[in-house]
Amino acid sequence: xxxxxxxxxxxxxxxxxxxxxxxxxxxxxxxxxxxxxxxxxxxxxxxxxxxxxxxxxxxxxxxxxxxxxxxxxxxxxxxxxxxxxxxxxxxxxxxxxxx
Amino acid sequence: xxxxxxxxxxxxxxxxxxxxxxxxxxxxxxxxxxxxxxxxxxxxxxxxxxxxxxxxxxxxxxxxxxxxxxxxxxxxxxxxxxxxxxxxxxxxxxxxxxxxxxxxxxxxxxxxxxxxxxxxxxxxxxxxxxxxxxxxxxxxxxxxxxxxxxxxxxxxxxxxxxxxxxxxxxxxxxxxxxxxxxxxxxxxxxxxxxxxxxxx
Numbered sequence: 001x002x003x004x005x006x007x008x009x010x011x012x013x014x015x016x017x018x019x020x021x022x023x024x025x026x027x028x029x030x031x032x033x034x035x036x037x038x039x040x041x042x043x044x045x046x047x048x049x050x051x052x053x054x055x056x057x058x059x060x061x062x063x064x065x066x067x068x069x070x071x072x073x074x075x076x077x078x079x080x081x082x083x084x085x086x087x088x089x090x091x092x093x094x095x096x097x098x099x
Numbered sequence: 100x101x102x103x104x105x106x107x108x109x110x111x112x113x114x115x116x117x118x119x120x121x122x123x124x125x126x127x128x129x130x131x132x133x134x135x136x137x138x139x140x141x142x143x144x145x146x147x148x149x150x151x152x153x154x155x156x157x158x159x160x161x162x163x164x165x166x167x168x169x170x171x172x173x174x175x176x177x178x179x180x181x182x183x184x185x186x187x188x189x190x191x192x193x194x195x196x197x198x199x200x201x202x203x204x205x206x207x208x209x210x211x212x213x214x215x216x217x218x219x220x221x222x223x224x225x226x227x228x229x230x231x232x233x234x235x236x237x238x239x240x241x242x243x244x245x246x247x248x249x250x251x252x253x254x255x256x257x258x259x260x261x262x263x264x265x266x267x268x269x270x271x272x273x274x275x276x277x278x279x280x281x282x283x284x285x286x287x288x289x290x291x292x293x294x295x296x297x298x299x
Contacts, residue, residue, distance in 0.1 A: 024139075026139055026140060026141045035114065048139065063141060063144070068194075068271050068272065069203065069271075072203035073197070089200070090202075091201050091202070092201075094191060095203070095205040095209055096141035096188065096205075096209050097209055098205065098210075098213050099213075099216075
């Protein structure tokens, strides 16, 4: 993951974590990408979001408490707003835990 | 028994690098000291919650003398294997609607865990297996829930309670079940009850 991608992923992490009802932002993306981010995390903040190499697609994996569909939609809206200056972005919200 | 990470960091539950033995040890330690690879993985979290619920129920049953002894070790091991297998993310099940550039989906693992947690919340019940089936439409699914139960109420009443709890839990997911089959596969016998009296 390049510096920009990492910065973007950390931004997405923060935005997603701030949405009411989100209990946790989990590591997202393919297993190899998650392992690579874990390795990076030993020397800095660990990003949970997965940003594709071209930066046009973002995947966020979250745990939620409450109305999962509504919370997921709010996460998507917040992420899209945070990345508004980066052109078309495909946003994928993956809910991996629900209470 | 392994209590540290497995050798390949991409293996283990959820690709966390930690297997069931390591998670059990982590649960026994009260999840301390914190391990980011476990705490940041939803599949590990589902397994840990399952371990906690199993431990709490076992203690409650024995303390209240509801059952003669703590559940058999082999049975516990089998249940933990099932929990860790079903915690796998599996397919992403999308919520309907939304714009084409946005996908909101829930993992199969999260749905199974929601069902498991709802069933486990029924007093005297521990969910053993959760099977979700659908062909094309997740809003036309079949759900099978196998449980272990105590004899504190009639079987049908227990099944009805589980069915109601599970149905409510599914309401927050993209799944709609046209059938929910509850099977009581294991009984935890009350203390002092002869085997014959329990119908076995």
